[in-house]
Amino acid sequence: MASTETVLKPDHQAKRKHFIFTDEHEALRESIRSFVLKELTPHAEEWEETTFPDSVFTRMGELGFLGLDKPEAYGGQGGDYYTSLVLAEEIVKANSGGLAMGVAVHTDMAMPPILAFGSEEQKQEWVVPAIKGEKILCIGITEPDAGSDVAGIKTRAVKDGDGYLINGSKTYITNGLRADVIVLVTKTDADAGYDGFTLFLVPMDAPGVIREKKLEKLGMHASDTALLAFQDVRVPESAVLGQVGKGFYNIMWELQGERLIGAAGCVAGAQRTFERTLEYANERKAFGRSIGHFQVIRHKFAEMATKIESARQMVYVTAWRFANGEYPVREISMAKLHAARVAVEVADECIQIHGGAGYMREYGVERAWRDARLNRIGAGTDEIMLDVIGRSYGL
Amino acid sequence: MSATPPFTDEHEELRSSVRGFIERELSPDAQSWEAEEWFPDEVFAKLAGQGLLGLKYPAEYGGEGGDYLHEAVLVEELARIGSGGTAAGIGAHVNIATPPIWKFGSEEQKQRYLAPAIRGEKIGALGITEPDAGSDVASLRTTATRVDGGFLVNGSKTYITNGVRAHFIVTAVKTTAEGGHNGISFLIIDRGEGVSSSKLRKLGWNASDTATISFEDVFVGQENLLGPLHEGFKLIMANFQWERLAMALGAVGAMQLAYERTAQYARERTAFGRPIAKHQAIRHKLADLAASAHTARCVTYDALRRFCAGEQALREVTIAKLVTQRACFELMDECLQIHGGAGYMREYWVERAARDARLGPIGGGSDEIMREILGRLLDL
Ligand SMILES: Cc1cc2nc3c(=O)[nH]c(=O)nc-3n(C[C@H](O)[C@H](O)[C@H](O)COP(=O)(O)OP(=O)(O)OC[C@H]3O[C@@H](n4cnc5c(N)ncnc54)[C@H](O)[C@@H]3O)c2cc1C
Ligand SMILES: Cc1cc2nc3c(=O)[nH]c(=O)nc-3n(C[C@H](O)[C@H](O)[C@H](O)COP(=O)(O)OP(=O)(O)OC[C@H]3O[C@@H](n4cnc5c(N)ncnc54)[C@H](O)[C@@H]3O)c2cc1C
DSSP: OOOHHHHHSOOTTOOOOOTTOOHHHHHHHHHHHHHIIIIIGGGHHHHHHHOOOTHHHHHHHHTTTTSTTSOGGGTOOOOOHHHHHHHHHHGGGGSOHHHHHHHHIIIIIIHHHHHHHOOHHHIIIIIHHHHHTSSOEEEEOOBTTBSSOGGGOOOEEEEETTEEEEEEEEEEEETTTTOSEEEEEEESOTTSGGGGEEEEEEETTSTTEEEEEEOOBSSOTTSOEEEEEEEEEEEEGGGEESOTTOHHHHHHHHHHHHHHHHHHHHHHHHHHHHHHHHHHHHHOEETTEEGGGSHHHHHHHHHHHHHHHHHHHHHHHHHHHHHTTOOOHHHHHHHHHHHHHHHHHHHHHHHHHHGGGGGBGGGSHHHHHHHHGGGGTTTSOHHHHHHHHHHTTTO | OOOOTTOOHHHHHHHHHHHHHIIIIIHHHHHHHHHHTOOOTHHHHHHHHTTTTOTTSOGGGTOOOOOHHHHHHHHHHGGGGSOHHHHHHHHIIIIIISHHHHHHOOHHHIIIIIHHHHTTSSOEEEEOOBTTBSSOGGGOOOEEEEETTEEEEEEEEEEETTTTTOSEEEEEEEOSSSOGGGSEEEEEEESOTTEEEEEOOBSSOTTSOOEEEEEEEEEEEGGGEESSTTBHHHHHHHHHHHHHHHHHHHHHHHHHHHHHHHHHHHHHOEETTEEGGGSHHHHHHHHHHHHHHHHHHHHHHHHHHHHHTTOOOHHHHHHHHHHHHHHHHHHHHHHHHHTGGGGGBTTSSHHHHHHHHTTTTTTTSOHHHHHHHHHHHTTO
16 A cells, blocks of 8 residues: 555656557667667768668568568567557657658558468568568559549559559558569559559569659658659569459558557657757756757647647557457547647647757758658558548548 | 738739749749758849849838838748748848848948848848757846957857848847846857858758857957847847747748648649539638638738837737638648648648748747746736
């Protein structure tokens, strides 16, 4: 029994882990964190200029970090869903949003549909080496004329003898320059509505696949984002991923897992920026005291902490439901929307608290904002999340 | 369209000629200047060729003999360059570095600095902020000690716009041991022995050379003391008004342009079978942006009108600075959002505009400092 005194004393240092995590998760967290801090963080600045090297994949593959929640049969660790949440949270400490995104696209966007819908042969061909980090994956949904409106894509796959002929273009494709294979969303039947889409696994070295351009961006500089063209790309029947005509539904399913992992990364990123800024506010002085001691600055921290905590709880509870077999699209959309907003708001407020320093590259907060800003656009914009949530009430 | 007060038709004529000049001579290169993180010094000469560096200055120094309203036109139009950094470099020269010389300088100083600055031959910077003194200006530490015939300056300044290219730096220094409100003076420091600059990389304003400048035993002659000894704090305060109004005007210009471009994008970009502007949520966002741009303009023009009529307008100017800088960044951020993935790409103008706009709530006195000032003005 706690005495009255201990009960009444607020315990801000309490470090009990969240109920979704076990000791094994915490041990995993430790090992990912030390890898990240030792092998990734020191290169973050350099990789902003050059993009991160492919060797990050091989190294993470060696350590087993690319298949944490993937089946052991394909070289994965066979862990639960939370293990990938732990990765998303800890990789943030690399201070490189672009790196985190490149890895997440590989493990949580492109790999799940192959595992879920792929043939045994496809899994052996792509998932096994992908978990080892020897093959890199990307996913192609967005096109120059269709992003939010996935059904509006124009890339066509036409039956041609015993295979298909693919024509079209994809843009904003993460890992688009380095990838060995693309999970490609195409239209196979223009008249079939939502039943007219098909996924393909297209090797990026197939004749007719053109990496047209590396795109320059606001943030996520460590990541390669590409504009791709597909000109008369011939693939065999065996390149179809899942069933012909089921592509739209499959991709909508894929987006859910990705969104939640993205949300977890947002929360962890916000937390990190918060902590760095807290340190700054304790050190920086104006008018004879540390700026953290001005009430408005103190309240800014209080607001940020409250927002971060609300987003974290949303992510964890939604992850708990997801891990227990539910498919909570509404809550996932809410978590994605809220966490992305919180990440951007926190980064912006941290820039403000840094004053002029916040505007300088040297301090890294401006980069935190530039990187975080993607989350309100990528993997479904805020407006699309609002639409999904609103429609879930029959509106 | 007739002119919006306080502007008259005469100002609108000036506006269209300035706009034409900017679109012809500056905008085409803006993107490459942003990428190179530098705009060429000739920009000053080009502007001078059009009389644009001396709009508010008297003819005897080569100025156009106009007033603040003429300059307001220029400042608002600078947004059309499409490079916040270039606008900032020009702005630092005309809005903050040269006005103290005009207002407080000796005749000789005006001939030596103001006249060549108006001709675009000498570029100026204003050096107040230091690594350990930003919002808290009075705590600055750069010292000027008396020596035979002048001063010896030691210390450093940071975040100084035009800090690499400037030929002269209008610098706030401590002239008493205590410094503070009664111990700060201004010196015009020429680039020369003991003055060194290092450029800083930033979120935005990339074409502008923001720098840390250090002074090591820099000798400054007595003739370069600007205004009365130990009364520099008043000089700082005197100039803030125009600097902040200029920032508000810059925001007004940038907001209008960004709104127009984004509305156009939303009319053309389609999703789910119609232009995105036809989705109600986007239409309402754009309506809010139009309202915000208009509000910013009204608040700013009100402060401008008072300022030009000779009122001190401390409250109105402070409000204009506070309201417009945040609003401008938020508008840019929303424009970025409306562009979707394209908004995140360098190829489009909008991510640059958002990065540039983020300076507003920090520079020229942060939002928090504006609220502090307002609080005091409101007797709180
Ligand atoms: C850095 C980066 C990496 C990316 N990586 C990938 C990747 O690996 N693979 C991939 O396939 N894609 C990727 N994307 C693309 C991303 O998913 C899309 O940019 C996003 O879905 C938005 O699509 P869009 O850019 O076409 O915007 P649009 O769909 O053109 O949207 C423009 C605006 O209209 C709004 N809007 C659209 N429809 C509606 C509506 N019905 N109601 C209200 N508002 C609406 C949007 O919210 C947005 O504000 C990436 C994007 C970026 C920026
Ligand atoms: C791109 C750029 C260009 C610039 N150009 C110039 C230039 O040409 N010349 C020049 O002299 N300066 C220039 N500046 C400096 C600018 O004016 C300062 O950065 C600004 O005044 C803030 O000072 P600071 O950076 O020291 O922030 P700090 O004073 O350290 O402030 C840090 C945070 O504390 C807050 N804060 C401070 N005091 C209080 C308080 N009392 N109550 C509540 N909150 C408070 C601030 O609002 C801010 O959020 C420039 C800055 C930038 C970024």
